[in-house]
Amino acid sequence: MAGSLAFSAVAFGVLPYESIWMQTLLDMSPVRAGLTLLPLTGAAMVVSVLVGKLLHGVPTRLTVGGGLLLIGAGNLCQAVLDPGSGWTALAPGLVLVGVGTGFVAPTVAGAALAAVAPERAGMAGGAVNTVRQLGYALGVAVFGTVLTSRMADTLPHGAAHTLAGGGAGALRGAFSEHALRAAFASGLDTALVVAGLAGVVAGGAVLFLVRSPRAATAGARKPVEKAVTPRG
Structure with a gap:
């Protein structure tokens, strides 16, 4: 459950701010900004299919844990923005996040279902979905706070909030384009680093x-010895 919470937060919590950056400062349309996430979604689709076919018997702690490490690394790879960066700077990191998502998404729910009795499968599935939604909401809130706090180092507090909320157009008369781009790039880099480190830790x-309950499994598989009456 903790892994599911962290997954939704670190994989998707920064994406809304990347979309705002692309639309308000790179002058991209909403459709084009959405299409820039295709490296993530495409990698996630391909890897999830392969994981389902090739890694069926692999312990879920390896797929979930390894996937979170890849997502963390992908976020760290995206933290390379500067005032002159374009959306292509995000592409390699988005691919890594997509690969990690492909490992985690199809296996984390199965891990929760396997941890409970069959009659509680519906409860476990609902809990995982709820926790994932909570993780996304917390990720957007936490990383948005990090983003705004970092931008407030170079912009007034109110201007930083306006910029993070997509109001770059209202600030162009008071601040130069370079200042706005530099502030947003710095804020995104910081948020991505925090998300990356959170993914690695998770x-x-x-x-x-x-850990798998090896002792219980071994006990269940231990053959029952039959008493043998010696012949006299």
Whole structure:
């Protein structure tokens, strides 16, 4: 459940602000800004199909933990923006996030269902979906706060909030285009670093803390010894 929460937060929590950056400062249309996320969605689709076919018997702690590590690395790879950057600077990192999503998304729900009795499968599935939605909401809130706080280092607090909310047009008369781009790029870089580190920590926690109940499994598979009455 913690891995599911972290997954939605770190994989998707910064994307709304990247979309705002592309539309308000790079002058991209909403459709074109949405299409720039195709590297993420395409990689996630391909990898999820391959994971379902080739890694069926692999422990979920490896797919979920490893996927979170890839998502964290993908966010860190995107934290290379400067005032002159375009959307292509995000593409390599988006591919990594997509690959990690392909590992996590199809297996995290199965891990939750496998952890409960069959009669509680509906409860487990609903809990995972709820936690994922909560993770996304928390990610947007936390990384938005990080973004705005970083932009407030170079812009007035009110202007930073306006810029983060997509109001770059209202600020162009008071600030230069370079200042607005520099502030938003710096804020995005900081938010991406925080998201990347959170993903790495969450992935490491899943890998090292989640363990299969080997003792119980071994006990269940241990053959029952039959008493043998010696012949006298």
